[in-house]
Amino acid sequence: MKNQFSVLGSQFSAADRSVRSTRACLPLILILMLSTPAFTQANPIALKNAKLLTVTHGVIENGTVVMQGGKITAVGAAASVTIPANAQLIDASGMTIYPGLIDSETNLGLTEISAEEMTNDLVEMSDEIMPHMHTAEAFHAESALIPVARFNGITNAIVAPASGDTLPGQDSFIQLAGANASEMLLIRDNAMPLNFTGDERRNKGGFEKRKFPSTRMGLAAQLRQAFIDAQDYKTKWTEYERKKTEAAQSQNNKDKKPEPTPPKRDLKLEALLPYLEGKKTIVLAAESPSDLQTAVSLANEFKLKFVLNHIAHSQPVLDYVASLKVPVIVGPIYESPKEDERYDAVYSLPAQLQKRGVKIVFASYDAHNVRNLPYQAGFATAFGLPYEEALKAITLNAAEIWGVADQLGSLDVGKTANVVVANGDPLDVKTDVKQVFIQGKAVPMTDRQTQLRDEYSK
């Protein structure tokens, strides 16, 4: 088992230094939309003679990728690519190279051992309306789960609070390598789940234990009130700003206007404002057709910009879903069908949506099993999803939905060098990922599990 990286192992050993030491010797400052300064590569690297799955411009059978300064600087047929003189050359013959995979909903960094409560920071259940919870502030960069996910080529992910509340808090968009949380948290508060599946009801444990909202009408009323309160809050602040400006302008006038008193700050309502203003994305989760339509009405009532999430049991209304012209995070496609659904109802959902022109992305909705993300994309192809679309759904589509398509999601010049080298088809469960590059740097292909493997293989 030690020799499992034999194909590439020797070349990569030089680059296999720890993330931290690289950070120490490379204090770069790159002001990008993704604010990730320090984690980057030292020398150019050229991966030669591999099959390239570019995602944007097809498959290149015998291609070369050059990475420099954390970016992809060349992609193309081996014969046409000029390799910088100082580049480290890696012969990747027989390998398949593809962009780092993106998981569109995980709980990475929010949990370690599911059953051990003290290791969980998944969702604050004390109230439903918790938009001021920031997953970025709980994100545990040293989680042993992150290298395990990375091991299978997942380089970026959404970190979302677990479901449980209608508004459980705000997501982060992370990179699965970095010296610390700051380096890994590429975008904080990039989006916010709004869950409307019925599971959010506080109706568990009999009537005596119920509290508001214990019904769907309760959930909806509470959400509506929260958004109306936020609108009022915004009006108050706008009014305050106006009066403040007037006061400043009238300072030297005779009829000097009084300095207004600022409204009391309310973190909950404040957190809702960028969403009410359509500046950030709501991730709207529902399962059944009726919940879906109620949730969409609510979102439309407040002109929220949204993507759909889950909708695992909404097969009867997929044309309606398509008419909304919003992307859908599908899955988990392994979820059991409901009693009256076909055995393959959930499996075929990605294909059914894609056929209707809906942009889809996949999510693991998990932390420990993020590494299996590509396999569900592959499995969806067995139920009619075209292969290229399956690959896009865990690369480019995800980058587009999360607003980072200029940086991630394909093998294109100028993009961040998040690149995976594997011995075959990325969506097949048999495929062995040989090396993962994040920002052009070979990340160590080790984790707690490889350490245990090696220790007990002696």
Add this chain to the structure above:
Amino acid sequence: MRFMSKRKHPLLILCLTIMSALASAQSAAPTDIIIRNAIVMTATHGTIPNGSVWIRNGKIFAVGDTINVPPNSNLTFIDAGGKYLTPGIIDSHSHIALDDDVNEATSPVTPQMMMKDAFDYQDKAIYRALAGGVTTSLLLHGSANMIGGQAVVIKHKYGATRDELLFPNAPRSIKFASGENPKRVYGSRDQLPSTRMGNFAVQRQALVEAQDYMREWDSYNEKIKRGDKDSKDATPPKRDLKLEALADVLRGKLMVQIHIYRADEMLTEIAMAKEFGYKIRAFHHALEAYKVADQLAANNIAIATFSDWWGYKQEAWDAIPWNAVMAMRKGVRVAIKSDSEDFNRRLNQEAAKAIRYGGATEEEALKMITINPAWIVGVDDRVGSIDVGKDADLVIWDGYPLSSYGVPEKVLIDGEVYFDRQQPGLGTTHYKEGE
């Protein structure tokens, strides 16, 4: 049927009619079916690239690359269209079709529970697993109790009668557990056991009582057998179902299937089995088997494990996806099992992970969901491979089964088609694909 009363759609009823017509037609006369033009993955003797399987009366009658068909014979042909054919998948750890009656969690020792008594033969989970290629499952008691109930072995003949779903004359198994689950269930009630030493004390106490019970009965039976004057006055000991079941464990009449995670507990269970003179058939979950694989192999204990599930509780923290192959290389018989209504619909993918993590061969991976779990269940002489004389439990796959892409096209049990992807009758709904 229970679910029919809930359904209103005529399509379903029509499909059921067709299925039952098919079933009665096939049971009426001896039938010969030949599946031809298949890549036959036998699980025991390699792959036949362009093979055929001849089924007679529900059993595998011949297997090979060419089958000489006698002239004038009345045969039905199934053209596999060059697709893969494997044995039906055996799931050696399942809790489906029990309508949530998995744990009699009112006492840590409940060996008298019979899972058959809770078996819900109309549960759609049976059909959904069948659609994933599963033809036989071992339905086990849960892990709340140190000593749980006795398992039932089923064939996934969904739509048939209850008794037709019961695997005929399957050996008996009993579920033992260990570790966190019994601790948590009883500890949360301030009852014994709340620690691992408590767990093992409960188990040992039960076995000691069973020894006494067995001795009483042995002595009584001995007297009766002798037929001397003593025997006339001998009164039989009071029957106790609980101790009777445990006595059967001591007599080797019940195969012991143990839910267990940690390596140290495996060693303790091995010692306990030696102390009381019974054998352990398999460790289930067994996520740390890779740490003590030599001892497992030496004691001929199989494992029924997950491919890569981990971290869901403390005792699953040292799980590694190489566990299956590392244990296999040390000579342990390894099965990949589901323990869920999710994994049992795609166990082929889970087995394929043994290729990715540790480099199992195709046949080694296939064995993990066929002949090896068949051994754990004790039915490896009848199912689990494509060999002459075995039950014709077979899967024709759309796509390569040991990949992300393989899904069953047709599933046969005892030579009858119970699932057909082109006509997925049972389990349909008003929603039709493509609408």
